[in-house]
Amino acid sequence: MAYLKVKLVKSPIGYPKKQREVLRGMGLTRLNKEVLLKDTPSIRGMIRKVSHLVEVREEDA
Known part of the structure; x- marks a missing residue:
């Protein structure tokens, strides 16, 4: 099964609530x-x- 490692790199302040x-x-x-x-x-x-806002890397698990 493939996995994704997701990291929040930028603040969501000021972006839409959604x-x-x-x-x-x-x-x-x-x-x-x-x-x-x-x-x-x-x-x-x-x-x-x-x-x-995010950075994504593929991971094998």
């Missing part, structure tokens, strides 16, 4: 926090919505 909710849904609550998420179409869609 984007902040997407980050919270992925578990990204603080700057520089990293989470390991399964590589699914829904997660890819969430990442696409906030791609300007």
Whole structure:
């Protein structure tokens, strides 16, 4: 199963509430926090919505 390591690299302050909710849904609550998420179409869609705020790396598990 492929995983994605997602890191919040830019503050969501000043961005729309919907984007902040997407980050919270992925578990990204603080700057520089990293989470390991399964590589699914829904997660890819969430990442696409906030791609300007996060950094993504592929991980094998």
